[in-house]
Amino acid sequence: MKNTVRTFQAAKENGEKITMLTAYDYSTAKLMDDAGINAILVGDSLGNTMLGYEDTISVTVEDMIHHGAAVSRGCKNTMVVVDMPFMSYQTSIYDALVNAGRLMKEGRANAVKLEGGASVCEQIKAITDAGIPVMAHLGLTPQSINVFGGNRVQGKSEEAAQKLIDDALAVQEAGAFAVVLECIPAKLADIITKKLSIPTIGIGAGAGCDGQILVYQDMLGMFSDYVPKFVKRFAEVGEVMKAGFNDYIKEVSEGTYPAEEHTFKIDDDVLEKLY
Ligand code: KIV
Numbered sequence: 661m662k663n664t665v666r667t668f669q670a671a672k673e674n675g676e677k678i679t680m681l682t683a684y685d686y687s688t689a690k691l692m693d694d695a696g697i698n699a700i701l702v703g704d705s706l707g708n709t710m711l712g713y714e715d716t717i718s719v720t721v722e723d724m725i726h727h728g729a730a731v732s733r734g735c736k737n738t739m740v741v742v743d744m745p746f747m748s749y750q751t752s753i754y755d756a757l758v759n760a761g762r763l764m765k766e767g768r769a770n771a772v773k774l775e776g777g778a779s780v781c782e783q784i785k786a787i788t789d790a791g792i793p794v795m796a797h798l799g800l801t802p803q804s805i806n807v808f809g810g811n812r813v814q815g816k817s818e819e820a821a822q823k824l825i826d827d828a829l830a831v832q833e834a835g836a837f838a839v840v841l842e843c844i845p846a847k848l849a850d851i852i853t854k855k856l857s858i859p860t861i862g863i864g865a866g867a868g869c870d871g872q873i874l875v876y877q878d879m880l881g882m883f884s885d886y887v888p889k890f891v892k893r894f895a896e897v898g899e900v901m902k903a904g905f906n907d908y909i910k911e912v913s914e915g916t917y918p919a920e921e922h923t924f925k926i927d928d929d930v931l932e933k934l935y
Contacts, residue, residue, distance in 0.1 A: 661737060662736070662737050662739070663698045663699055663737060663738060663739040664739060664770065665739075665771065665793045665837040665838075667698060667739070668698075668699075668837055668838050668858075668859050668871075669837070669858070669859070671698075671859060671870065671871070672858065672859040672870050677870065677871055677872070678698050678699070678838075678859055678861060678870055678871025678872075679696075679697050679698045679699075679871060679872065680697065680698060680699045680700070680701055680741075680861055680871055680872065680873035681697055681700060681701070681873065681874060681875075681876045681879070682700065682701045682702070682703040682705055682706075682709075682873070682874070682875045682876050683700045683701075683702065683731050683734075683876055684702060684703075684706045684709070684710050684727045684730070684731065685710075685727065685730050685731065685734075686730045686731065686733050686734040687734065688731075688734070688876065689730070689731040689732075689733075689734030689735050689738070689740075690734035690735075692734075692735075692738060692876075693734060693735045693736055693737060693738045697738055698738065698739065698871070699738060699739040699740070699741055700731055700735065700738050700739070700740055700741070701741045701742075701743065701773060701795075701873060702727050702728045702731050702740065702741070702742045702743060702767070702769070703743050703773075703875065704716040704719040704723075704724065704744075704745045704746070704802070704803070705743075705802070705875050706719065706723065706724075706727055707719040707723075708883075708885070708886075709875060709877045709883050710727070715802065715805050716745070716746060716802045716803055716805075717746050717803065717805075717806075718746075719743075719745040719746065720745060721744075721745060721748050721759050721762060721763070723745070724742055724743060724744070724745055724763060724767060725762060725763060725766045725767040726767075727767075728740065728742040728763060728766075728767030728768060728769050729766065729767050729768050732768035732769070733768075739770045739771065740768065740769055740770050740771075741769065741770065741771045741772065741773050741795050742763045742767050742769035742771075742772055742773070743772070743773050743774075744756070744759060744760060744763065744772050744773065744774040745803075746803040749774050749780065749783050749787075750776075750780070753782055753783055753786045756774075756780075756783035756786060756787055757786055757787060757790055760772045760787045760790070760792045760794075761790070761792070764792050769792075770793070771792065771793035771794065771795055771837065772787065772792055772793075772794055772795070773794070773795040773796070773797055773840065774787075774794065774795075774796065774797065775796075775797040775798075775801035775802075775803050775804065776796075776797070776798075776801065776827075777796070777798055777823070777824075777826070777827025777828070777830055777831055778826065778827055778830040780796075780831075781830050781831060781833070781834035782834075784796060784831055784834040784835055784836050785834045785835050788834070788835035788836070788837075789835070793837045794835065794836050794837065795836060795837065795838045795839065795840060795861075796828075796831035796836040796838070796839040796840070797839065797840040797842065798824055798827050798828060798831070798839060798840070798841055798842070798844075799814045799815060799824065799840075799841050799842040799843050799844040799864075799865065800812065800813070800814050800842045800843035800844070800864070801842065811843070811886075811888070812843075813843050813844065813845065813864075814842075814843055814844050815844040815845060815848050816845060821845075821848050824841075824844060824848065824852065825848075825851065825852055825855065828841075828852045828855065828856055828860075829855065829856070832856050832857065832858050836858060837858055838858055838859045838860070838861055838870075838871075839852075839856070839858065839859075839860055839861070840860075840861045840862075840863065840873065841860050841861070841862050841863070841865040841869060842862075842863045842864055843863070843864040843865070843888070843890070844864070844865050845865075845866075846865060846866025846867070846868060847866075848865075849862055849865035849866050849868055849869055850866065850868035853868050853869055853870060859871055861873050863890065864888060864889070864890035874891065874892075875891075878891040878893075879891060879892065879893060879894045879895075880893070880894065880895050880896075880897040880898070881893045881895060881896040881897055881898045881899065882897050882898045882901070883898075884898070
């Protein structure tokens with residue numbers, strides 16, 4: 661059955677964990693859909709993992725539509741959430757509505773995600789009122805990396821922790837159906853999770869959240885430019901890929917690939933007529 665915002669809410673109410681991973685292409689989305697993941701986030705982390713940027717700042721709405729549509733084509737039951745990239749919603753409510761609409765119409769998103777708390781609540785309300793579910797994102801919000809001065813744990817002081825609680829309540833009040841909590845102390849995430857009636861999805865926020873998300877290349881060991889402390893490697897796919905590439909190079913170099921069974925036949929009498 662297709663996962664929707666109702667699946668998220670029911671999971672919170674029944675104490676069942678919500679599973680999310682990022683994906684950016686059709687083949688990976690199909691594998692995750694087959695595995696039974698609840699939701700895929702087409703994250704603007706694609707700027708790092710797919711496009712090789714050092715941050716998410718340069719990612720465009722067009723990038724998100726391109727990858728969102730590919731992921732959507734691979735998903736039967738998995739809900740698809742597409743990130744709103746930097747400056748596609750901060751500038752005005754009008755921009756936020758137009759761009760969220762494009763992510764849904766052209767990128768086939770089932771929901772959008774945007775970063776920020778009280779400062780983007782008007783956008784969250786307007787987008788939700790337009791019929792587009794919004795996932796909020798608090799804590800270490802990568803689009804604000806230049807304000808934070810790097811990838812740092814957020815919410816450690818009393819003031820910062822209180823602001824995160826207030827922001828979480830504000831995005832819920834504005835209509836968000838869920839909120840990602842990134843890189844905040846586990847005990848603070850527990851408090852926020854208990855205070856909210858909408859689910860929290862943690863990444864570097866401990867086991868007390870209602871669900872978890874990871875960047876798939878991180879959890880499969882395919883991306884090592886930067887490995888955050890909270891990442892667990894569930895497989896070493898990068899090593900498997902490298903071994904496959906090496907074997908291919910070796911066999912092509914030695915002439916053992918392609919072998920007889922990989923080639924196509926033609927009748928000898930056709931060959932005889934050629935000049
Ligand atoms: O862009 C992304 O992948 C994200 C997750 C890390 C939550 O926002």
